[in-house]
Amino acid sequence: MLTFAIFLVLFYFHYQLGFSEAQLQFGFYSRTCPSAESIVHDVVQHAVAKDPGKAAVLLRLQFHDCFVEGCDGSILIKHGGNDDERFAAGNAGVAGFDVIDEAKSELERLCPGIVSCADIVALAARDAVVAAKGPFYVVPTGRRDGRIANVGHAANLPDDKDPINTLKSKFREKGLSDQDLVLLSGGAHTIGTTACFFVMPRLDAQDPTINKEFFKILRSKCPQGGDVNVRIPLDWDSQFVFDDQILRNIRNGRGVILSDSVLYRDNNTKRIIDSYLGTNRSSKANFATDFAKAMVKMGAIGVKIGVEGEIRRICNATN
Numbered sequence: 001m002l003t004f005a006i007f008l009v010l011f012y013f014h015y016q017l018g019f020s021e022a023q024l025q026f027g028f029y030s031r032t033c034p035s036a037e038s039i040v041h042d043v044v045q046h047a048v049a050k051d052p053g054k055a056a057v058l059l060r061l062q063f064h065d066c067f068v069e070g071c072d073g074s075i076l077i078k079h080g081g082n083d084d085e086r087f088a089a090g091n092a093g094v095a096g097f098d099v100i101d102e103a104k105s106e107l108e109r110l111c112p113g114i115v116s117c118a119d120i121v122a123l124a125a126r127d128a129v130v131a132a133k134g135p136f137y138v139v140p141t142g143r144r145d146g147r148i149a150n151v152g153h154a155a156n157l158p159d160d161k162d163p164i165n166t167l168k169s170k171f172r173e174k175g176l177s178d179q180d181l182v183l184l185s186g187g188a189h190t191i192g193t194t195a196c197f198f199v200m201p202r203l204d205a206q207d208p209t210i211n212k213e214f215f216k217i218l219r220s221k222c223p224q225g226g227d228v229n230v231r232i233p234l235d236w237d238s239q240f241v242f243d244d245q246i247l248r249n250i251r252n253g254r255g256v257i258l259s260d261s262v263l264y265r266d267n268n269t270k271r272i273i274d275s276y277l278g279t280n281r282s283s284k285a286n287f288a289t290d291f292a293k294a295m296v297k298m299g300a301i302g303v304k305i306g307v308e309g310e311i312r313r314i315c316n317a318t319n
Contacts, residue, residue, distance in 0.1 A: 011067050024140035028119075028314050033111035037139075040120055043103040044127035052240045056192025057096040060106040062299065063188060064094050067174060068154045070302015072146030073117035076100060076315040085149040085241035090157030093195065097316065101190075102126060104315045117315035118143035122299045132191045135243030137292035139299065142175040143307035147318045160198050164262040164269065171268040174301050176294075180262055180270045182247075186287070189260055191239060196222035198257050209261055211253035217305045218256070232256065244287040 029036040047054045065075040070083055075086050076097060085260050086094060101122050107115045119141045126139050158170045159301050164259040171181045185292035198220050202210065210218070214236075235246045246260070251273060255261035263269045310319050 007214055012144075013248045024142045024300060024303060026138055026140050028141035029111075029115060033107065033114045033157055035110065036107060036115050036119075036141075039106050039110070040123040041127045043099060043106065044124050044203075045131055047099045049126065051120060052132075054096065054099060054238075055128040055132040055191065055240070055242075057094070058099060059188055061094060061100070062125035062193065062295075063184065064091050064157065065121055066298055066301045067157055067170075069146050069148060070121045070304065071118055071122060071143055071299055072302065072304050072309060073121055073143075073312070073315060074146040074149045076117055076121070077149035077318060078316045079149070083151050085151060085154050088151045088154030088157065090154055090159060094133050096124070096258045100315050104312075108313065113311055113313070116145045117142050118145050118303070120315070125295065125299075129187075129242055132240060132242040134187075135288040135292045140296065142305055144304040144306075145312045145315075145318075146151070146304060146309050158259065159199075160194075160257045160259045161277040162259055162262075164266040167259060168266075168269075169209075173258070174298075176298065176301075178266075178268050178274050179290070180294045180297060182269050183287070183291045184298060185260060185263065186244070186246045186250070186273075187291040187294070189234040190242050190244070192234055193239065194234050194257055195228060196226065196230045196232065197216070197228040199232065200224075200228060201283075202258055202261075207258075209253060209263075209265070210255075214254045234260070242288075247276055247287065251277060 015033065044058065054121060061075065062071070065073060075094065078086065085091065100117065100287070103120050104117060104123065107120070122139050122141070122143065126137060130136050156170065159165055162170070167181060168178055171177070172296060176184070189289060199218060203219055203222060203314065218232070222230060227304055236256070237245045237249065239269055249255055250260050250264050264273060275285040276287045312319055
């Protein structure tokens with residue numbers, strides 16, 4: 001417990017300076033709504049206990065929110081048409097809205113008009129990781145909610161078919177490094193599933209980078225002419241547990257989707273993956289710790305603070 005406490009203290013001070021510019025704060029709601037984080041935690045724990053797959057969708061939800069208008073809850077807005085951000089092609093399959101709405105409802109009952117939907121998304125992602133036996137990390141809060149949700153603004157989301165240089169470019173545009181690309185992709189895909197729709201093109205083309213035995217497994221789950229909506233694990237060996245097995249899979253030709261597999265075809269991202277899989281414990285990088293840092297870094301993209309944006313009364317509609 002002492003080592004863990006020291007880690008949190010060091011983590012806090014390491015990032016305090018980094019977030020002074022963005023003006024996000026650790027414990028932002030400590031006075032205005034002291035139970036805010038525990039409420040989100042309880043809602044997420046209950047949801048994941050009922051459906052372990054919820055952990056993956058809540059983690060993915062923050063990624064898809066932050067990569068468009070910034071981390072401002074814009075992906076939650078639903079005006080009633082099909083022109084909202086959540087309906088972009090790159091957001092296909094994004095879910096978890098019901099969990100965010102449940103947490104928001106409870107927070108509005110206890111602390112009306114205080115906690116933003118954007119912060120709920122960030123806290124829920126952290127609590128989902130913890131529910132999947134991943135690392136706990138302190139989330140700086142104080143985000144305000146955006147008022148814009150336009151499907152056209154989500155046209156440049158990272159895509160499963162993107163070549164490695166395109167993925168690297170899209171991450172760099174958001175201030176994220178190649179290491180962040182590996183960490184956030186690997187972390188997001190160590191839990192959860194994908195649809196055969198995203199796998200079949202690789203199988204039909206007989207992608208030679210797929211391990212031959214693993215190819216047979218994938219083909220049996222996603223046969224030619226089969227149901228494209230069948231879901232299969234992204235991490236075949238531990239789909240509900242946050243760990244570094246996804247990196248071993250990628251290294252060994254067992255990456256399920258193309259955007260994971262290409263991470264081992266680039267010299268720099270390959271080197272980063274290998275750094276987490278080294279046999280020497282003293283020099284081996286810590287995947288869980290670095291993933292937590294990458295999540296905090298991503299969570300600061302384009303945040304709205306102070307008088308920017310608003311605090312929505314409900315998460316799926318602007319005030």
